[in-house]
Amino acid sequence: MKRKTIEGLLLTGALLFATVGCGSEQPAEKTKIRLSEVIRSVFYAPQYVALEKGFFKEQGLEVELTTAWGGDKVMTAVLSNQADVGLVGAETTVFVNQQGATEPVVNFAQLTQRDGTFLVARQKIDNFNWSMTKGKSIIGSRNGSMPQMVSEFVQRKNGVNPKVDNTIIQNIAFDNQTAAFASGTGDFYQAFEPAASILEQQGKGHPVISLGKDSGKLPYTVFLAKDSFIKANPNTVQKFTNAIHKAQNWVQNATPEEIAEVMKPYFPQVEKDILVSVADRYKKADIWAQDPIIDKEEWENMHEVMRQAGELKTPGPYDKLVNTTFAEKAKQQVK
Structure with a gap:
């Protein structure tokens, strides 16, 4: 009896230790992403939705958002490894490619599909x-x-x-x-x-x-990163794209009032009725992309816009500057 009692006490202690250990276990460390946006704009509402509604956190990501105030500054931050991901117009990757960059900057997820002016x-x-x-x-x-x-x-x-x-x-x-x-x-x-x-x-x-x-539609604002970053961090890029697509779905189904409420913390100086008006106008104009896929037709339309403006010296190869793998998977998995 004595031996059984001791064994029972030891077993009970072990179970208690295991229970306490599980209860005090720390959450898994989140992967940090440094995101640089070209400007702070209500044009990018789905991005702020992903941040405010916790869609990035659900994917295990901690997104650090900074505003560069200029497309050239976003690209500089990405190229110099001061930012992991940039939010800017896809034409910037064409310009970088025209300049003979040794490593391409790749567009992997689309946020807006039309000009927002x-x-x-x-x-x-x-x-x-x-x-x-x-x-x-x-x-x-x-x-x-x-x-x-x-x-x-x-x-x-x-x-x-x-x-x-x-x-x-x-x-x-x-x-x-x-x-x-x-x-x-x-x-x-x-x-x-x-x-x-x-x-x-x-x-x-x-x-x-x-x-x-x-x-017409074109990859007006996209998320992009250096090719080396994407290849080294495919799971992180996938999780980032998943969060964006979830936000896109949310925005498509939300009312202008609901969108305005989520955006308010990012635009404290703008009255809510103005934010409601903006959201309503953007939804009616079909500004926000319904999924993150950058298709070739949109890419070619952007090239035509650039060509007519005299800014396209060398076309940006779609297969080199666009990666739709993550966006296509996000569209299949995220509902």
Whole structure:
């Protein structure tokens, strides 16, 4: 009896130790991803949804988000290993390839599938036609930027010769454009949100057309990384893409009010009703990609936009600069 009692005590102790050990076990360490976004913009709502709703954390990722304030700065951060992943226009990888980079920067997941700007007029125009811009001035973006290339592409498509039939104002800093238009500069303004909605609310401007609808689909904003990073960290890239696709699904099914509520922490200076207006306008314009796959047709459309702008010296090989493996798997697995 004594021996059995001792053995029983030892067994009980072992079980208690195992139970306590399991209860005090620390959660698995999360993989850290340094993400650099080109600007802070409501245009990138699905990214903020993935962060705020915990979709990255569900995948075991800890995402450190920084804002570079410039496509060249994002690319510099990625190339110099200061960032693991960049969020920027896919055209930047074409430019890097044109410059003879020794290692390609690869686009692996798409976030936005159309240009996110709206042409804002001073007066409300129910039946806008691009011929109305002839002899007028438009506050635009710098040469070589995707917004400017898309604007010129859409104008040509609609029978307007940009900078000949009209004047493009390009000497105003991005941060000052909305104030400049509100104070009387330009007849039209190619505006991102929330500028378009703010001007509309103030009665100082009226969005008349979505440039993204007229330009067609293209990989306007994508997640990219150095080829070596992707090859060394395929599981991490897959988890990142899974989280993005879950956010894309959430956004497609959410109301503008729900999207605005999630975005609010990232735009504390913007009133919620403006965020609701932005989300509604972007959903109606089909701005956000429904899945992260960058297809070849979109890639070629981007090339045509760049070609017409005189910015395409050497086409970016789709098979070299685009990897759809992770996006295709995410689309199959994430519902």
